[in-house]
Amino acid sequence: MDAPLIEFRNVSRIYGEGEAEVRALDGVSLTIAEGEFVAIMGPSGSGKSTAMNIIGCLDRPSAGDYLFNGVEVGQVSQDARALLRRHYLGFVFQGFNLLSRTSALENVELPMIYKGLPRAERLVRARAALEKVGLAGREAHQPSQLSGGQQQRVAIARALAGDPLVILADEPTGNLDTHRSREIMELLVALNREGITIVMVTHEEDMAEFATRLIVFVDGRVSKDERKAGAA
Amino acid sequence: MLWETIRLAVQAIRRNVMRSLLTVLGVVIGVAAVIAMVTVGQGSSAQVTAQVESLGTNLLILRPGKQSMGPGTREAAPAFRLTDVAAIKALPVVEVAAPVVSTSQTVVAGNLNVATTVTGTSADYLSLGGWTLRKGRAFTESEERGGSAVCLLGETVRQKIFGNTDPTGETLRVKNVSCTVIGLLGAKGASSFGQDQDDVVMMPVRAVQRRLAGSQDVNSVSIGLRNGVSTTRGVAEIESLMRERRRIAPGAEQDFQVTDLKQIAATLSGISTILTGMLSSVAAVSLLVGGIGIMNIMLVSVTERTREIGIRLSVGATSGQVLTQFLVEAVVLSLAGGVLGIVVGLALAALASGFMSIPFAPSPAVVALAFLFSAVVGVIFGYFPARRAARLDPIEALRHQ
Structure with a gap:
């Protein structure tokens, strides 16, 4: 494989100082290549969320380097990280994080507003994204009128609308029942097959089964990293 | 992008019409009061001027009594x-x-x-x-x-x-x-x-x-x-x-006095100008109070919408864009209040002019000034809440319930 899309070089993230010092990440090195579907697992406090935040350019490492697409981005400015998120990353959260009292279509439009796309194009692309996640016909629905699974689909459509290299999913099925969870996972797998790299944090083994690679964090270090031949 | 931001602000305001109305009430009252005061003041000045013109030139009045100001002090002569x-x-x-x-x-x-x-x-x-x-x-x-x-x-x-x-x-x-x-x-x-x-x-x-x-x-x-x-x-x-x-x-x-009617008229007109100025400055204070009202609600709004701010940051909004969004929202709010205030103020002035039978003399300059002033109020009092919104940490904001 060529240059990895995501590379951690001895990354540490330290909260607090002195006695109260907490090493959420302790010298982690790992690489994720383009096109992978990575599941990150680990007990709470193991550093998996911190790793996710750093990958998502929401947080930065206290020490070590974070390279995105071969470029060191760990220490760039807040605005530069916002631009990275805008152009390369899409987020899916456990709590869906949709704008309330805002239609599904407008939610999906949001990232494209910041990308500066003209309204007509935004609407076309937002409709296409909603159709892709199986929500054609529900463009005008507000989050409160949609089920949890549907809300998560809107969130995935929103992540897709930004045309990202990577989708970062933080416990995407945490608030859903098994049936809906599987639907969401199948959707993510389908997107992965189209070439989008997916990094997902989960604590459900069933869901991790869908990924092509499993990384387990314990106490701020990678304790297990295995690739599977084929996904479910 | 700015147009987009304004559209967004209007959307946010319309999502809560009642609260938005109450928020800008202070600005509405302030602007209305200033506009009404100044318009009525100018109307009465205009009337005095018109009366002076109608008097013709060089009119003097000779009266018995000592030269003194005010009623009741004139001695018999x-x-x-x-x-x-x-x-x-x-x-x-x-x-x-x-x-x-x-x-x-x-x-x-x-x-x-x-x-x-x-x-x-x-x-x-x-x-x-x-x-x-x-x-x-x-x-x-x-x-x-x-x-x-x-x-x-x-x-x-x-x-x-x-x-x-x-x-x-x-x-x-x-x-x-x-x-x-x-x-x-x-x-x-x-x-x-x-x-x-x-x-x-x-x-x-x-x-x-x-x-x-x-x-x-x-x-x-x-x-x-x-x-x-x-x-x-x-x-x-x-x-x-x-x-x-x-x-x-x-x-x-x-034991007599010669008065120049024009001088009296000029004095009257001067008094009305001073009064108008004083009343207007009192009214302008309520504009300030209105601005503080806007700041207060915008601060509440930032707290309420912390999660929304987190979402916007996560999809790639820069903190500058978040700042602009909230600032524009405050300015749109106070401008709407200003426009409403101008309408109410002019209506009040027209009514009062009718009652006092003085000319209704709305001044475009004053209206423009009120409009500008309400925009300035929005910028000044919207800046602090907007900055608070822009400085939010995306991780914290996303976690906010």
């Missing part, structure tokens, strides 16, 4: 005589001089009974006071000399007695004098002090003196100076003449 009027008229600087003898009388016509002011004067008084004749004629010289029982009616008196019919040639009784109406005066409306100038009957001065007042007194003299004569010089010449005629020793205080 002997009245003038018609000979004084003649002497003043003979001065080279004087164009015309008309005696004025005012008495309160009951005017009777048929079974109608009207209390009014009967002014004894000469035909010259009409041009001096800016009076016009709508019907009939003024007093002739022989009527003035002989003190004939003829009269001119003011519009108010005519309405009360004759309605809309032509009163000329009719006879009415003033006190116990039977008097023929020879003319109808054009309406003048209320004076700067609010009294009805049309509630008047004019008769030749000698008729009033002899038949009504029973004395030779002249209450005041209206004097018109010749063109090109300065007011100062006119006043000086009249004063020196009167001091001589009333035998006032040099250096002693004089």
Whole structure:
């Protein structure tokens, strides 16, 4: 494989100082290549969320380097990280994080507003994204009128609308029942097959089964990293 | 992008119409108050100016009593005589001089009974006071000399007695004098002090003196100076003449005063300007209070929408864009309040002008200024909450419940 899309070089993230010092990440090195579907697992406090935040350019490492697409981005400015998120990353959260009292279509439009796309194009692309996640016909629905699974689909459509290299999913099925969870996972797998790299944090083994690679964090270090031949 | 932001702000405001309305109420009241004050103030100034214009040039009034300001402080002093009027008229600087003898009388016509002011004067008084004749004629010289029982009616008196019919040639009784109406005066409306100038009957001065007042007194003299004569010089010449005629020793205080009507009008106009300014500044304080109201609600809004801010940051909004969004929202809010305030203020001013029967004079400059000011209020009081929103940490914001 060529240059990895995501590379951690001895990354540490330290909260607090002195006695109260907490090493959420302790010298982690790992690489994720383009096109992978990575599941990150680990007990709470193991550093998996911190790793996710750093990958998502929401947080930065206290020490070590974070390279995105071969470029060191760990220490760039807040605005530069916002631009990275805008152009390369899409987020899916456990709590869906949709704008309330805002239609599904407008939610999906949001990232494209910041990308500066003209309204007509935004609407076309937002409709296409909603159709892709199986929500054609529900463009005008507000989050409160949609089920949890549907809300998560809107969130995935929103992540897709930004045309990202990577989708970062933080416990995407945490608030859903098994049936809906599987639907969401199948959707993510389908997107992965189209070439989008997916990094997902989960604590459900069933869901991790869908990924092509499993990384387990314990106490701020990678304790297990295995690739599977084929996904479910 | 800015257009997008404005659209977004309007959306956010419309999501909570009631709260948005209450938020801007302070600005609405502030702007409305300032606009109403200034508009009414300018209307009354305009009216005073118009009245001064109608007075004609170089009008002086000679009254008995000491030079003093304010009512009730004027000491009794002997009245003038018609000979004084003649002497003043003979001065080279004087164009015309008309005696004025005012008495309160009951005017009777048929079974109608009207209390009014009967002014004894000469035909010259009409041009001096800016009076016009709508019907009939003024007093002739022989009527003035002989003190004939003829009269001119003011519009108010005519309405009360004759309605809309032509009163000329009719006879009415003033006190116990039977008097023929020879003319109808054009309406003048209320004076700067609010009294009805049309509630008047004019008769030749000698008729009033002899038949009504029973004395030779002249209450005041209206004097018109010749063109090109300065007011100062006119006043000086009249004063020196009167001091001589009333035998006032040099250096002693004089027992009469010469007032320049224009000066009074200018003073009045000045007072109204000062009052308008003062009231407007009080009203402007409420604009400040309105701005604080906006800040308060915007701060609440930032807290409420922390998660929304987190979402926006996560999809790639820069903190500058978040700042702009909240700032634009505050400005749109206060501008909406400003526009509403301008409408309400102008409506109030129009109403008040109607009641006070002064011209409605809205000033585009003041309206523009109010608009600008409400935008500035939005920027100033929106900045702090917007900055708070922009400084949120995306991780914390996303976790916020």
